Amino acid sequence: xxxxxxxxxxxxxxxxxxxxxxxxxxxxxxxxxxxxxxxxxxxxxxxxxxxxxxxxxxxxxxxxxxxxxxxxxxxxxxxxxxxxxxxxxxxxxxxxxxxxxxxxxxxxxxxxxxxxxxxxxxxxxxxxxxxxxxxxxxxxxxxxxxxx
Numbered sequence: 001x002x003x004x005x006x007x008x009x010x011x012x013x014x015x016x017x018x019x020x021x022x023x024x025x026x027x028x029x030x031x032x033x034x035x036x037x038x039x040x041x042x043x044x045x046x047x048x049x050x051x052x053x054x055x056x057x058x059x060x061x062x063x064x065x066x067x068x069x070x071x072x073x074x075x076x077x078x079x080x081x082x083x084x085x086x087x088x089x090x091x092x093x094x095x096x097x098x099x100x101x102x103x104x105x106x107x108x109x110x111x112x113x114x115x116x117x118x119x120x121x122x123x124x125x126x127x128x129x130x131x132x133x134x135x136x137x138x139x140x141x142x143x144x145x146x147x148x
Contacts, residue, residue, distance in 0.1 A: 093120050
Protein backbone atom coordinates (compact mmCIF):
# COMPACT_ATOMS: atom_id res chain seq x y z
CA UNK A 1 0.00 0.00 0.00
CA UNK A 2 2.74 2.43 0.94
CA UNK A 3 4.61 1.58 -2.25
CA UNK A 4 1.56 2.50 -4.34
CA UNK A 5 1.23 5.87 -2.53
CA UNK A 6 4.90 6.66 -3.06
CA UNK A 7 4.65 5.66 -6.72
CA UNK A 8 1.58 7.88 -7.21
CA UNK A 9 3.39 10.81 -5.53
CA UNK A 10 6.46 10.36 -7.75
CA UNK A 11 4.29 10.14 -10.89
CA UNK A 12 2.29 13.25 -9.93
CA UNK A 13 5.49 15.21 -9.21
CA UNK A 14 6.93 14.17 -12.56
CA UNK A 15 3.75 15.17 -14.39
CA UNK A 16 3.63 18.56 -12.65
CA UNK A 17 7.32 19.11 -13.40
CA UNK A 18 6.78 18.21 -17.05
CA UNK A 19 3.82 20.61 -17.29
CA UNK A 20 5.82 23.38 -15.62
CA UNK A 21 8.76 22.86 -17.99
CA UNK A 22 6.42 22.95 -20.98
CA UNK A 23 5.00 26.29 -19.77
CA UNK A 24 8.50 27.73 -19.28
CA UNK A 25 9.70 26.55 -22.70
CA UNK A 26 6.52 27.88 -24.31
CA UNK A 27 6.91 31.33 -22.71
CA UNK A 28 10.62 31.39 -23.61
CA UNK A 29 9.74 30.58 -27.21
CA UNK A 30 7.22 33.43 -27.23
CA UNK A 31 9.85 35.82 -25.85
CA UNK A 32 12.33 34.79 -28.53
CA UNK A 33 9.79 35.53 -31.25
CA UNK A 34 9.37 39.13 -30.01
CA UNK A 35 11.44 41.61 -32.06
CA UNK A 36 14.43 42.96 -30.12
CA UNK A 37 13.81 46.58 -31.15
CA UNK A 38 10.22 46.67 -29.96
CA UNK A 39 9.01 49.94 -28.48
CA UNK A 40 8.41 48.27 -25.10
CA UNK A 41 12.00 47.05 -24.92
CA UNK A 42 13.47 50.43 -25.87
CA UNK A 43 11.20 52.18 -23.36
CA UNK A 44 12.20 49.73 -20.63
CA UNK A 45 15.93 50.28 -21.28
CA UNK A 46 15.53 54.07 -21.41
CA UNK A 47 13.58 54.18 -18.15
CA UNK A 48 16.12 51.89 -16.47
CA UNK A 49 19.01 54.11 -17.55
CA UNK A 50 17.13 57.20 -16.36
CA UNK A 51 16.50 55.55 -12.99
CA UNK A 52 20.21 54.73 -12.61
CA UNK A 53 21.23 58.31 -13.45
CA UNK A 54 18.71 59.69 -10.95
CA UNK A 55 19.97 57.26 -8.30
CA UNK A 56 23.57 58.40 -8.87
CA UNK A 57 22.46 62.02 -8.58
CA UNK A 58 20.61 61.37 -5.32
CA UNK A 59 23.62 59.57 -3.85
CA UNK A 60 25.96 62.41 -4.89
CA UNK A 61 23.61 64.99 -3.36
CA UNK A 62 23.40 62.95 -0.15
CA UNK A 63 27.19 62.73 0.20
CA UNK A 64 27.63 66.42 -0.59
CA UNK A 65 24.94 67.35 1.93
CA UNK A 66 25.89 64.99 4.77
CA UNK A 67 29.50 64.10 3.99
CA UNK A 68 31.15 66.49 6.47
CA UNK A 69 29.70 65.18 9.72
CA UNK A 70 32.92 63.62 10.99
CA UNK A 71 34.96 66.67 11.99
CA UNK A 72 34.15 69.30 14.58
CA UNK A 73 37.28 71.31 13.67
CA UNK A 74 36.01 72.10 10.13
CA UNK A 75 34.51 75.38 11.33
CA UNK A 76 37.77 76.42 13.00
CA UNK A 77 40.07 75.54 10.11
CA UNK A 78 39.95 77.39 6.79
CA UNK A 79 42.22 78.42 3.93
CA UNK A 80 42.55 82.21 3.79
CA UNK A 81 44.51 82.35 0.53
CA UNK A 82 47.31 80.85 -1.46
CA UNK A 83 49.59 81.27 -4.42
CA UNK A 84 51.34 78.84 -6.72
CA UNK A 85 55.11 79.23 -6.74
CA UNK A 86 55.94 76.36 -9.04
CA UNK A 87 54.37 73.61 -11.07
CA UNK A 88 53.26 71.67 -7.99
CA UNK A 89 54.34 73.90 -5.10
CA UNK A 90 52.10 76.35 -3.26
CA UNK A 91 52.30 78.76 -0.36
CA UNK A 92 49.03 78.82 1.59
CA UNK A 93 47.75 80.87 4.54
CA UNK A 94 45.65 78.75 6.89
CA UNK A 95 43.59 80.10 9.76
CA UNK A 96 43.17 77.90 12.82
CA UNK A 97 40.91 79.65 15.29
CA UNK A 98 42.47 83.11 15.79
CA UNK A 99 45.96 82.13 14.60
CA UNK A 100 47.16 82.18 10.99
CA UNK A 101 49.94 80.02 9.58
CA UNK A 102 51.96 80.41 6.39
CA UNK A 103 52.39 76.88 5.03
CA UNK A 104 54.45 75.53 2.15
CA UNK A 105 52.76 72.66 0.29
CA UNK A 106 54.57 70.27 -2.06
CA UNK A 107 53.48 66.85 -3.33
CA UNK A 108 55.52 65.07 -0.68
CA UNK A 109 55.52 67.51 2.22
CA UNK A 110 53.62 70.21 4.10
CA UNK A 111 55.73 72.53 6.24
CA UNK A 112 54.93 75.54 8.42
CA UNK A 113 56.95 78.47 7.11
CA UNK A 114 55.83 81.18 9.53
CA UNK A 115 53.27 81.88 12.25
CA UNK A 116 51.72 85.26 11.44
CA UNK A 117 51.41 87.80 14.27
CA UNK A 118 48.85 89.97 12.47
CA UNK A 119 45.98 88.37 10.56
CA UNK A 120 46.11 88.63 6.75
CA UNK A 121 42.44 89.64 6.54
CA UNK A 122 43.11 92.75 8.64
CA UNK A 123 46.18 93.62 6.59
CA UNK A 124 44.42 93.14 3.25
CA UNK A 125 41.49 95.34 4.28
CA UNK A 126 43.84 98.24 4.99
CA UNK A 127 46.14 97.66 2.02
CA UNK A 128 43.36 97.40 -0.60
CA UNK A 129 41.50 100.46 0.61
CA UNK A 130 43.28 102.67 -1.93
CA UNK A 131 43.32 100.10 -4.78
CA UNK A 132 40.51 98.65 -6.84
CA UNK A 133 40.00 94.92 -6.56
CA UNK A 134 39.76 92.69 -9.60
CA UNK A 135 36.03 92.17 -9.07
CA UNK A 136 35.39 95.92 -9.11
CA UNK A 137 37.46 96.39 -12.27
CA UNK A 138 35.73 93.48 -14.00
CA UNK A 139 32.27 94.81 -13.17
CA UNK A 140 33.23 98.25 -14.46
CA UNK A 141 34.61 96.79 -17.71
CA UNK A 142 31.46 94.72 -18.23
CA UNK A 143 29.24 97.78 -17.77
CA UNK A 144 31.26 99.77 -20.29
CA UNK A 145 31.03 97.11 -23.01
CA UNK A 146 27.43 96.11 -22.33
CA UNK A 147 25.15 96.79 -25.35
CA UNK A 148 22.58 99.53 -24.72
